[in-house]
Amino acid sequence: MSSARLGSRLKEARLKAGLTQAELADLAGVSRKTVNTVENGVFVPSTILALCLARALNTTVEDLFWLAD
Amino acid sequence: MALMTDQQARREAQSRRNQFWMSAGLMALGVVIAATGCILWRTGGAEAGGAGIVAGVGAGLVLVSAISAWSKRPWDQRWRSEPIQTRRDRLQAQRTRLLWTFPVVGMALLFVAHQTLTDVHDGGFRAIDYLRISLPVLYAWLVVLVVLGWDKQSLVNRRFLDDELTQVFRARALKAAFIVLMSGTTIALPLTLWKPEVGVMAMIVALTAAGAAAGFRFAWLDRQANEADAGDE
Numbered sequence: 002m003s004s005a006r007l008g009s010r011l012k013e014a015r016l017k018a019g020l021t022q023a024e025l026a027d028l029a030g031v032s033r034k035t036v037n038t039v040e041n042g043v044f045v046p047s048t049i050l051a052l053c054l055a056r057a058l059n060t061t062v063e064d065l066f067w068l069a070d
Numbered sequence: 071m072a073l074m075t076d077q078q079a080r081r082e083a084q085s086r087r088n089q090f091w092m093s094a095g096l097m098a099l100g101v102v103i104a105a106t107g108c109i110l111w112r113t114g115g116a117e118a119g120g121a122g123i124v125a126g127v128g129a130g131l132v133l134v135s136a137i138s139a140w141s142k143r144p145w146d147q148r149w150r151s152e153p154i155q156t157r158r159d160r161l162q163a164q165r166t167r168l169l170w171t172f173p174v175v176g177m178a179l180l181f182v183a184h185q186t187l188t189d190v191h192d193g194g195f196r197a198i199d200y201l202r203i204s205l206p207v208l209y210a211w212l213v214v215l216v217v218l219g220w221d222k223q224s225l226v227n228r229r230f231l232d233d234e235l236t237q238v239f240r241a242r243a244l245k246a247a248f249i250v251l252m253s254g255t256t257i258a259l260p261l262t263l264w265k266p267e268v269g270v271m272a273m274i275v276a277l278t279a280a281g282a283a284a285g286f287r288f289a290w291l292d293r294q295a296n297e298a299d300a301g302d303e
Contacts, residue, residue, distance in 0.1 A: 023155045032158050035235040038295050050234050 028057035093139035104128025173282030176209035210281025
């Protein structure tokens with residue numbers, strides 16, 4: 002479920018946008034738990050979810066996630 | 071935080087009222103069944119065991135429908151303007167509680183099945199024994215249906231209960247169940263060839279354990295995700 006290869010800037014981007022996890026979850030159409038597990042690196046999001054999160058934060062997937070190695 | 075629209079709220083309220091009255095009706099039916107079982111039990115004789123089962127089923131129906139009626143009571147304040155995220159969290163927590171509880175009940179029913187199977191092998195077969203032996207397997211199916219999202223609650227509330235994290239949990243839970251099922255039936259096969267009566271019980275155990283594995287694994291993953299949940303920041 003988790004991957005050490007995935008780097009994430011989701012939390013920083015969310016805070017910069019002034020959103021709570023619940024608000025971001027609403028915008029992306031997922032549960033707050035999903036947003037939280039992505040932020041904590043417990044869950045690697047699918048392409049669709051990554052795109053939804055990027056759209057909700059008005060940014061790109063590459064700005065949110067990157068390959069750590 | 072987004073709220074339900076008025077139309078959605080009205081539809082929800084009507085649905086809850088219907089479910090409340092349906093549960094109340096089932097509770098009344100359960101009382102009748104339990105009372106009938108108790109009367110038959112007292113006057114029983116040879117069929118006393120079957121009457122006990124009927125009374126037990128009635129009592130179970132009363133208990134389950136009472137819980138359902140209470141959880142859907144229309145006068146409960148928490149139904150008013152429930153935010154989507156709260157509703158999602160509540161429904162997902164409810165599902166996890168079911169997935170902890172149902173497998174435990176299914177495993178407990180294994181003892182009933184084992185006892186009945188012993189009676190059957192001793193020559194004391196009755197029609198009700200089919201049900202008693204099948205109960206843990208039927209419960210295992212119930213767990214699997216909840217994990218798959220094919221139960222009524224999941225179908226009605228799909229947008230709350232079928233997000234991406236759930237799909238990952240589901241895949242992992244079914245993987246665990248499949249491993250348990252394969253292992254169980256692999257063990258059951260030689261047991262059946264050795265002693266058929268032991269093989270039958272091993273098959274029931276394998277099916278029940280597979281269902282329980284699916285439920286426990288799903289609930290465990292959800293628990294882990296909740297542990298990772300540091301709260302809204």
